[in-house]
Amino acid sequence: MKKIIFLIAPLIFFQSAFSIANAAVEKEKKVIHSTPPIDYVGLKNPLTEADPKTLPDNDPNILAGKKLYEATCMACHGEKSNGKGSEAEGFVTPIKPVDLTDPEAIAKLDQGYIFWRINEGGLDDPFYSAMPAWSDDFTETEKWQIILYVYKNAGVSPKAKK
Amino acid sequence: MKRVFLIIAVAGVLANARVADAAGLTVVSKFVAGDIPTTPIAAAWNKAREVVIPMSSQIVAKPRAFDLPKGKSSARRVSVRSINNGKAIAFLLEWEDVTENSTVDNPAAYRDAAALEFPLKAVGKEKTHFAMGHEDMAVNIWQWKADLEDRYKAVPIGASYPGEGQEYSIELYQGRLYDLPKKQRKGPVEDLIAEGFNTLTLQDSQNVMGKGNWSGGKWRVVFYRSLTTEDKEHVAFKKRGITPIAFAIWDGGNLEKDGQKSVTTWHELRVE
Numbered sequence: 032m033k034k035i036i037f038l039i040a041p042l043i044f045f046q047s048a049f050s051i052a053n054a055a056v057e058k059e060k061k062v063i064h065s066t067p068p069i070d071y072v073g074l075k076n077p078l079t080e081a082d083p084k085t086l087p088d089n090d091p092n093i094l095a096g097k098k099l100y101e102a103t104c105m106a107c108h109g110e111k112s113n114g115k116g117s118e119a120e121g122f123v124t125p126i127k128p129v130d131l132t133d134p135e136a137i138a139k140l141d142q143g144y145i146f147w148r149i150n151e152g153g154l155d156d157p158f159y160s161a162m163p164a165w166s167d168d169f170t171e172t173e174k175w176q177i178i179l180y181v182y183k184n185a186g187v188s189p190k191a192k193k
Numbered sequence: 194m195k196r197v198f199l200i201i202a203v204a205g206v207l208a209n210a211r212v213a214d215a216a217g218l219t220v221v222s223k224f225v226a227g228d229i230p231t232t233p234i235a236a237a238w239n240k241a242r243e244v245v246i247p248m249s250s251q252i253v254a255k256p257r258a259f260d261l262p263k264g265k266s267s268a269r270r271v272s273v274r275s276i277n278n279g280k281a282i283a284f285l286l287e288w289e290d291v292t293e294n295s296t297v298d299n300p301a302a303y304r305d306a307a308a309l310e311f312p313l314k315a316v317g318k319e320k321t322h323f324a325m326g327h328e329d330m331a332v333n334i335w336q337w338k339a340d341l342e343d344r345y346k347a348v349p350i351g352a353s354y355p356g357e358g359q360e361y362s363i364e365l366y367q368g369r370l371y372d373l374p375k376k377q378r379k380g381p382v383e384d385l386i387a388e389g390f391n392t393l394t395l396q397d398s399q400n401v402m403g404k405g406n407w408s409g410g411k412w413r414v415v416f417y418r419s420l421t422t423e424d425k426e427h428v429a430f431k432k433r434g435i436t437p438i439a440f441a442i443w444d445g446g447n448l449e450k451d452g453q454k455s456v457t458t459w460h461e462l463r464v465e
Contacts, residue, residue, distance in 0.1 A: 106252065106259070118265065121249030124217040124323070124458040154253065159322050161458065163253050 064140060065157055067147040074143030078175045083182035083189065096180025099173055104181070107161065112185040122161040126153075131185040138187035145178045145189075217460040220244045220438060222275035222282055222430075224465035229276050229283040233406045233413030238285050241274035246440060248455040253324045254390045258453050267444035268455035271307075277464055282430055283417035284309060286440070293407040294445025295339040297354050303445035305407075306454075307414050308336040310439040311428035311462075313386075323439045323458040325387045333428040334385040334393070335401045337414050339445070341381035342405055354450070381405060382416055386426050390452070398424050420464075430464050438462040 076083075078092050086093050101110075107128035109116040114130035122128055129136050137145060149169075153160030169177065182189060223241040230237040250258030250266040258266040272287040286307050294305045312321045313331045326332035382403035384396040400422055405414040420430045430436060437459040443449040 103259075106250070106265075118249040118252065120247040120269075121455070121457050123247070124460070152253070154322055154324075159320075161249070161253055161324075163257070 064144070067144050071143045071147035071150075073141075074146055076142045076175050076178060078172070078179065083179040084187060086179060086183055090179075092176045092179050093183055095173070096176035096178070097184070099169065099177050100180050100184065103165070103168070104177065108181075112181065126158065126160050128161070131181055132187065134187065136187075137182065137185060137189070139190055141190045142175075142178050142182075145181065146174060149174050149177060217458065218244050218246055219461045219463055220273050220275055222277045222462060222464045225276055225278055227278060229278050229281050229417060230285070231283065231402070231415060231417055232404050233285060233287075233415050237276060238274055241276050241285070244273050244460075245270050246273060246457050246460060248440070248442065248457050251324065251441075251452055251454050251456045253322075254452055256451070256453050258449075258455075261447055261449060261453055263447050266442075266449055266453065266455040267447045268442040271440050271442060271455075271457070273440070275462065277420060277430070279420070279432060281417060281419050282464065283415055286412075286414045286416070286442075288412055288442055289410055290407070290412050290444055290446070291410050292444075292446035293339070293412075295342060295407070297340045297445075303448050303450050304443065305339040305412060305445045306336060306443040307405075307412070308334050308441040309416055310334050310441065312437050313426065313428060322389075324456065325390050325393070328388050331386050331388045331426070333396075333426065334387060335382055335403075335416050335418075336385055336441075337382045337403045337405055337416060339381075339405060339407075339412075341378070341383075345378045345381050384427065396424070396426055398422070398427075400424075400427065430462075432464055434464050436462045436464070 079086070083093075088094075100108075105116055106118040107116045107122065108114055108131055109119065109128075112131040114128045114133075116128060119128045131137050148162065150164065150166045152158075152164030153162035154164060165174070221242055221244075225237060225240060247270050248266075248268050250261075252258060258264075267290065268288050270288070272285075274285040276283050286309075288307070290305060294303060296302055297304050310323070311333045312326065313333055314321070321327050321330035321332065325334075377399060379399050380402045382401040384399045384401045385393055386396055387393045401416060401418045403414060403416045405412060407413075418427075420432075422429070428436065438461065439459050440457045442455045443453075444455075449455075
């Protein structure tokens with residue numbers, strides 16, 4: 032029996048150490064967000080100053096944003112904004128479709144940052160992701176409506192202004 | 194009895210180990226002595242480990258797969274195996290496709306096709322985009338086309354479909370002379386290069402060979418080439434080397450062509 036313990040103990044130790052190290056790396060990865068170009072810094076949503084999370088389901092901007100989200104974003108980011116859409120599985124590297132409900136994701140960012148990501152997508156450094164650049168597909172108003180819905184559907188608020 | 198407990202305990206620990214993460218999957222090119230397999234049905238393929246890679250619709254650039262009849266591309270996964278003998282390398286791709294689309298003789302017909310993609314500067318797989326590469330970060334693409342299988346000499350080179358010219362090329366993009374007559378196909382696989390969307394161009398030398406077979410609702414397609422070539426615009430594979438690799442599949446039955454296809458992001462090829 033002692034032999035068995037001697038054999039299993041190192042395995043359990045390394046497995047635990049590996050899991051802890053992995054979790055630490057994952058956590059570290061999550062909090063790194065790129066700096067947007069200066070044109071996007073401090074952009075405010077012109078449709079409302081309210082926290083999108085608190086807007087009612089029947090708010091016209093929320094309804095419009097929902098329709099656009101479901102037609103385009105939902106395929107990857109999912110109906111519940113958890114990054115598990117029907118098209119998400121093949122987009123693995125270097126980053127998966129973002130889980131928008133993650134407290135380390137859009138909840139740590141302001142709406143101007145999301146406007147940047149929607150506008151320019153992930154084609155360039157440092158993203159190289161599957162996120163399309165939607166700059167020509169939506170009007171400015173539509174992009175802000177999508178942003179409002181994204182926060183509301185994910186159940187998180189934008190980063191509070193300092 | 195103690196052995197049984199030991200096996201159960203070790204299996205329990207290992208069951209919790211991560212087998213894959215956001216770094217993608219690894220295709221191991223199995224080393225074999227002797228000839229590499231050049232047909233999809235060769236028994237040698239059983240020596241190579243199968244890796245099943247999930248696929249998604251191409252949505253990065255227009256035309257996106259959202260506009261297809263199904264609202265998405267068809268192929269959801271591709272099975273990949275690779276074998277090398279130190280001199281040449283072969284890949285076997287297998288995927289489900291309920292219809293064989295092997296002709297493009299009329300304007301309503303679209304072909305089935307498949308492609309492998311490799312970055313030419315493998316300084317890090319994050320450094321070039323999985324979808325056709327970037328300016329100064331070219332990708333080498335090997336594209337098998339079902340309609341070229343038996344009649345590759347008869348199809349005009351440079352045309353994606355009959356009646357279509359070469360609308361774009363990396364050479365036009367770079368301001369270079371584009372000299373189609375110098376390029377000759379040697380089989381159903383085209384050796385291409387791209388530096389982003391709308392830059393896909395036939396390579397001057399065509400060195401990739403292949404063979405496809407459709408039966409029972411499944412395509413099995415082999416690609417093969419020497420491990421290295423003298424052309425710097427061809428991917429070079431090193432023994433015990435690691436190269437990023439990505440895949441694309443077109444389902445002609447779903448009217449998929451050009452950018453409307455199933456894709457993967459970068460995975461890893463390790464050559465034994």
